[in-house]
Amino acid sequence: HTYPPLTPNATHSMVVFHISPPRKKGKASISNPLSLSHNEKARRRTHSQQRLVVIMLALVVFFVLFHLWLGAARQINDAQADEAHLRTSKKSRDEAEFSARFPFVGSSQKFVSPSPTEVVVRYLVQLAQRKPAELWHVFGMETSGSFGHDPFQLQSLEKGECPWSSHTKVEWLPPRPLNTASISAAYKANMDKWNKLGLSRAARQKMSEFNPEEEVILWYEHISKTGGTTFCGLAQSNMDTMLVPRYHCMPKKGELMDGRVGSWSNEEMIEYLTTDHRYNIVANEWDPFPRDKLVLSGRNLQGTTQSNSFLQGSPRLLFVTTLRDPADRLLSSYTFFGVTGKDDDPEFGQWMKNNLGRVKNYKVGSKAAFRSNIARVNHSVWRFSGGELLHLAAAENKESEPGRAVRASQFPPPVTDEKLWKAPFEDAVRALTQQDLVLPMDAMTEDEGKAAMQQLLGWTQFGIKGRRYAGDKESGHVVTKGEVKNSNAREYLGDEYRALWEANWLDYVLFYWSRAVFFARLHCNDVIDDETLR
Numbered sequence: 186h187t188y189p190p191l192t193p194n195a196t197h198s199m200v201v202f203h204i205s206p207p208r209k210k211g212k213a214s215i216s217n218p219l220s221l222s223h224n225e226k227a228r229r230r231t232h233s234q235q236r237l238v239v240i241m242l243a244l245v246v247f248f249v250l251f252h253l254w255l256g257a258a259r260q261i262n263d264a265q266a267d268e269a270h271l272r273t274s275k276k277s278r279d280e281a282e283f284s285a286r287f288p289f290v291g292s293s294q295k296f297v298s299p300s301p302t303e304v305v306v307r308y309l310v311q312l313a314q315r316k317p318a319e320l321w322h323v324f325g326m327e328t329s330g331s332f333g334h335d336p337f338q339l340q341s342l343e344k345g346e347c348p349w350s351s352h353t354k355v356e357w358l359p360p361r362p363l364n365t366a367s368i369s370a371a372y373k374a375n376m377d378k379w380n381k382l383g384l385s386r387a388a389r390q391k392m393s394e395f396n397p398e399e400e401v402i403l404w405y406e407h408i409s410k411t412g413g414t415t416f417c418g419l420a421q422s423n424m425d426t427m428l429v430p431r432y433h434c435m436p437k438k439g440e441l442m443d444g445r446v447g448s449w450s451n452e453e454m455i456e457y458l459t460t461d462h463r464y465n466i467v468a469n470e471w472d473p474f475p476r477d478k479l480v481l482s483g484r485n486l487q488g489t490t491q492s493n494s495f496l497q498g499s500p501r502l503l504f505v506t507t508l509r510d511p512a513d514r515l516l517s518s519y520t521f522f523g524v525t526g527k528d529d530d531p532e533f534g535q536w537m538k539n540n541l542g543r544v545k546n547y548k549v550g551s552k553a554a555f556r557s558n559i560a561r562v563n564h565s566v567w568r569f570s571g572g573e574l575l576h577l578a579a580a581e582n583k584e585s586e587p588g589r590a591v592r593a594s595q596f597p598p599p600v601t602d603e604k605l606w607k608a609p610f611e612d613a614v615r616a617l618t619q620q621d622l623v624l625p626m627d628a629m630t631e632d633e634g635k636a637a638m639q640q641l642l643g644w645t646q647f648g649i650k651g652r653r654y655a656g657d658k659e660s661g662h663v664v665t666k667g668e669v670k671n672s673n674a675r676e677y678l679g680d681e682y683r684a685l686w687e688a689n690w691l692d693y694v695l696f697y698w699s700r701a702v703f704f705a706r707l708h709c710n711d712v713i714d715d716e717t718l719r
Contacts, residue, residue, distance in 0.1 A: 295714035317687035337701035373643035418649035447472030448550025473572035512674035534595030570609035
């Protein structure tokens with residue numbers, strides 16, 4: 186178009202045309218969907234459907250993965266809950282079964298009163314003052330299975346019956362040690378903590394977080410051949426491995442696998458257990474019971490509260506021991522240590538004499554003649570008196586009448602001179618009354634023994650694991666080598682059995698008494714009023 190020039194004072198009309206660029210073929214205007222071709226619409230519809238399918242697939246995958254994650258999380262939570270429930274249920278079932286079989290204290294009718302320690306001591310001394318030949322009849326030893334005069338009501342107690350039904354003060358029944366319940370509760374609480382921590386490095390590091398004053402150490406007074414292997418195996422089944430010394434529950438000291446913990450001072454004991462070796466069980470096998478260890482639990486031989494300068498900053502001790510028929514224990518010691526299968530193996534009586542001849546060389550904590558004490562008659566009195574009971578050979582001249590009798594007989598005759606046995610016997614009784622549990626060996630793997638260990642220690646596992654043990658691992662009756670043997674001294678010795686029984690008459694008084702106390706606390710627990718003497 187040609188526009189006329191603009192001149193002053195002239196009026197013009199101007200028309201402006203907008204010329205769009207030509208539209209390229211194959212491109213449609215987005216602003217005008219009506220202009221889309223049929224193919225384009227189909228293509229876009231297909232594309233939208235594909236995007237929708239992709240989105241739906243992504244959502245499906247997301248929900249599937251979320252569902253799998255949620256299911257896995259639930260399974261983990263359920264497994265943890267089930268495990269906790271099983272532990273709780275098993276513990277509850279065990280406790281319910283235990284409560285049904287052996288009722289706990291809680292009855293409002295407590296009509297059986299224990300006696301003070303010194304009354305119990307006097308009762309047992311009067312029994313031991315009878316001639317050994319008389320005691321043979323008192324305990325019904327003429328016939329196997331007889332109870333004789335039954336001075337401890339064992340005939341009823343071993344049947345699971347409580348022999349008292351009215352208000353009774355039992356002269357031979359001591360109260361439980363004054364703080365057994367509180368120390369037992371602390372021990373079980375600590376074991377629950379350790380079982381949750383496990384054996385990881387983190388768990389070991391957390392040991393430093395524990396307050397030594399809150400710790401409880403299980404002291405096992407291990408009389409050789411009274412089930413110590415079984416008891417230590419049970420400890421390993423119920424406690425973390427790191428809490429149990431590997432060598433028969435006996436802690437190391439220097440190069441010694443058995444550090445002879447019975448010879449340690451209280452200061453040494455505390456230092457060892459609160460520094461690098463924080464075990465929760467120790468065992469004393471070869472030395473007498475160190476009665477000064479009672480002070481670590483605030484006790485003394487008289488059964489009263491003991492001021493304890495070591496208690497601050499130190500663990501407390503929970504005392505357990507096992508006792509066995511004295512003659513059977515001696516026979517088991519002989520078959521284990523004395524019978525090697527060689528032609529020159531000594532006879533039973535000669536083996537005892539050989540060992541007792543070496544007793545004079547023994548010193549607490551030393552290697553010299555440390556096994557000779559296993560052949561002692563009245564070993565339990567010797568042990569729990571702190572080693573005060575002298576062997577006859579050491580107390581009598583060999584040329585005296587008693588000395589000649591010892592040399593002439595297979596088994597030593599009973600030492601009835603009260604100047605030699607009365608004071609050690611009294612102290613042995615006092616020490617045994619301060620043990621938190623005196624467990625008859627034959628009951629240890631039976632329901633009664635399991636119930637007592639569960640009550641005091643919280644143990645619920647009574648099978649034994651590990652290749653180091655032989656025997657019936659499922660029931661817990663095991664040995665360290667060979668096979669479980671029948672050490673029945675009556676059958677083995679025949680007519681000579683009575684001589685060995687009478688030589689051990691003091692130990693038999695302790696054996697039957699402690700057995701009766703064990704069963705009375707199980708079967709009469711709901712009627713015994715320990716608090717009357719507190």
